[in-house]
Amino acid sequence: MKLLIINGPNLNLLGTREPDIYGSDTLRDIADRCISVGKTRGLQVDCVQSNHEGQLVEWIQKAIDSADALIINAAAYTHTSIAIHDALKCFDGLKIELHISNPHMREPFRHVSYVSSAVDGVIMGLGVSGYEHAVELVADRLCA
Amino acid sequence: MSDVALLVLNGPGLARLGDFADDACGVNSLDQVRRACEQLGSELGVRIDFRQTDDTDELTRWIRNDVNQFDALIINQLGCVDTSPVDYPTYRKQMEILATLSVPVTEVHMTNVLRDDPDRFSALRGPAGKTAMICGLGLDSYRVAIRAAAGAAVGSAAP
Numbered sequence: 001m002k003l004l005i006i007n008g009p010n011l012n013l014l015g016t017r018e019p020d021i022y023g024s025d026t027l028r029d030i031a032d033r034c035i036s037v038g039k040t041r042g043l044q045v046d047c048v049q050s051n052h053e054g055q056l057v058e059w060i061q062k063a064i065d066s067a068d069a070l071i072i073n074a075a076a077y078t079h080t081s082i083a084i085h086d087a088l089k090c091f092d093g094l095k096i097e098l099h100i101s102n103p104h105m106r107e108p109f110r111h112v113s114y115v116s117s118a119v120d121g122v123i124m125g126l127g128v129s130g131y132e133h134a135v136e137l138v139a140d141r142l143c144a
Numbered sequence: 145m146s147d148v149a150l151l152v153l154n155g156p157g158l159a160r161l162g163d164f165a166d167d168a169c170g171v172n173s174l175d176q177v178r179r180a181c182e183q184l185g186s187e188l189g190v191r192i193d194f195r196q197t198d199d200t201d202e203l204t205r206w207i208r209n210d211v212n213q214f215d216a217l218i219i220n221q222l223g224c225v226d227t228s229p230v231d232y233p234t235y236r237k238q239m240e241i242l243a244t245l246s247v248p249v250t251e252v253h254m255t256n257v258l259r260d261d262p263d264r265f266s267a268l269r270g271p272a273g274k275t276a277m278i279c280g281l282g283l284d285s286y287r288v289a290i291r292a293a294a295g296a297a298v299g300s301a302a303p
Contacts, residue, residue: 021273096281104277105269111266116259117259121280123281125275126292130292133288133291137287140284
């Protein structure tokens with residue numbers, strides 16, 4: 001079984017950008033732990049990141065034929081991108097929206113998500129460990 | 145067994161889960177949720193205190209009086225907004241007590257409330273930087289919350 005973890009804009013700066021909100025782990029650290037958790041459960045995990053909306057859309061489209069589950073942290077595009085919403089609607093596997101912080105506890109412009117209405121479930125505010133817990137959940141569902 | 149303890153509260157309407165839970169939710173009764181939570185707690189070596197009430201005053205008392213004996217609070221605030229007799233705005237106001245707490249709070253919903261009821265839903269406001277929300281994953285909403293809270297309480301990322 002294959003899981004694709006898609007990360008959106010500015011997440012490449014994890015570890016240096018507002019560490020009080022996002023923690024000091026880098027995206028590489030997080031990806032390594034997710035891959036390792038997946039390996040112990042028989043789940044192949046790929047982790048990608050882009051600052052470009054169209055690239056995120058293309059990865060979601062590609063996942064339709066190549067992945068069994070998606071975890072997506074669309075970051076700021078969460079609150080703006082109908083294109084990402086539409087692409088996610090075309091993916092039939094398990095889809096989870098993830099945020100490191102809880103957007104509902106932050107500025108009002110982060111309270112709307114175009115991703116939430118196109119996914120099965122949402123995990124927000126668990127810090128960077130949310131990724132590993134989401135991978136465990138996907139493994140529970142797909143590799144039990 | 146560690147000495148980590150998690151308080152799992154379920155608000156009005158959730159005792160009658162079987163009346164409104166649908167296939168998407170995949171859960172038939174609150175007892176099924178209780179058993180899953182307690183089983184995971186015992187696997188992780190943490191104590192789970194699982195409670196439900198239809199009385200919002202009792203729920204408030206539980207939070208106010210008992211929560212500091214626990215490492216984290218996990219709360220499903222309301223069974224089903226549409227059929228519940230609870231006055232939602234008043235209830236939300238009562239739940240503002242959460243914002244004054246010092247323990248981490250995770251709000252859970254078994255259905256995807258952000259997709260299914262976006263106009264009515266607004267997230268509970270808990271302690272700054274310690275307030276999570278999980279929805280849409282059925283029983284797994286509770287399970288992810290318990291794993292994360294247990295992991296944070298014992299200081300490791302993934303127990």
